[in-house]
Amino acid sequence: MKLKTLSLVNFKNYSQLKVDFISGVQCFLGRNGSGKTNLLDAIHYLSFTKSAFNSTDAQHVCHGEDHFIIRGDFDFQGAERSVSCVYQNQKKTMRVDEKEVLKLSKHIGEYPVVLVGPNDIELIWNGSALRRKFFDSMIAQIDADYLQHLIVYTQTLRQRNSLLRMYASRNDLDKDMLESYNQKLISSGTTIFKKRTSYVQEFLPLIKKHYKSLAGDQDEDIHINF
Numbered sequence: 001m002k003l004k005t006l007s008l009v010n011f012k013n014y015s016q017l018k019v020d021f022i023s024g025v026q027c028f029l030g031r032n033g034s035g036k037t038n039l040l041d042a043i044h045y046l047s048f049t050k051s052a053f054n055s056t057d058a059q060h061v062c063h064g065e066d067h068f069i070i071r072g073d074f075d076f077q078g079a080e081r082s083v084s085c086v087y088q089n090q091k092k093t094m095r096v097d098e099k100e101v102l103k104l105s106k107h108i109g110e111y112p113v114v115l116v117g118p119n120d121i122e123l124i125w126n127g128s129a130l131r132r133k134f135f136d137s138m139i140a141q142i143d144a145d146y147l148q149h150l151i152v153y154t155q156t157l158r159q160r161n162s163l164l165r166m167y168a169s170r171n172d173l174d175k176d177m178l179e180s181y182n183q184k185l186i187s188s189g190t191t192i193f194k195k196r197t198s199y200v201q202e203f204l205p206l207i208k209k210h211y212k213s214l215a216g217d218q219d220e221d222i223h224i225n226f
Helices: 036-048 118-125 128-142 144-170 175-215
Strands: 002-011 014-020 067-076 079-088 091-096
Touching (some): 036 067, 128 144, 144 175
Antiparallel strands (some): 002 014, 067 079
16 A cells, blocks of 8 residues: 555645655655644544544644645555545545545554654653553554454543542442443453553564664563553
C-alpha cells in the first residue's frame, strides 16, 4: 500500500495544497513552524480518522474557515483507492472511493501507519501509560478484535469513573451496578493484557537487535514494561 497523492483544503496552516509522492523514501524540508508535521498529521487522519496530537477536529480547521478536507490517493495492492476526511458543520465524514465509512473503528487498520516523532523519546523516559498508548496504536491496526476490546474497556472505564463520582456526591452506592461495570472491565482488560503480552514478546527481539547495534556487545538485558 502506497500513498500517491495528498490533497489538503483548509487544514491547519494549509489553505490549499497537493503533494505528489514518488517511490522510495519521502522527505519534507522546511523552516520550523512551516507545516511539515501537519502533513504527517494529515496522513495520520486518513489512517486513524483523527489527529495524532489533538482529538478535537474543530481545532484543525484553517483560521477563518469553517471546514477542512483531507484526501489521499493510494495504490492499494495494485488497485487505486481514494480516502477522504471532511469536517464540516461540526461533523466528520470519512469516505473510501466516495463511499461513506459508517463505523470509523472499522476503517482503522485498512491503511496502516506508524508515526514516529521527536517526542517519542518519552516512551523511554516517562511512565508506562505512554508506552501502552504506542503499542495500542500498532496492535489495533492488525487486530480488529483487540481494537474492539480497547474501545469497550475505555468507554466502560470512563462510565465507571463517572458513576463513582456520582455515588460520592450522593453518598450512596449501588453495588450491583458497579459490579456490572467491573465484569466488563475484567473481561476486556484480560483480553487486552494477553494480546499486549503476546505482541511485546514478538516485538522484543527487534528491540534487542537494534539496541545492540547502538550499544555494542554489552550484557544489559532489555525489557519492555507497560
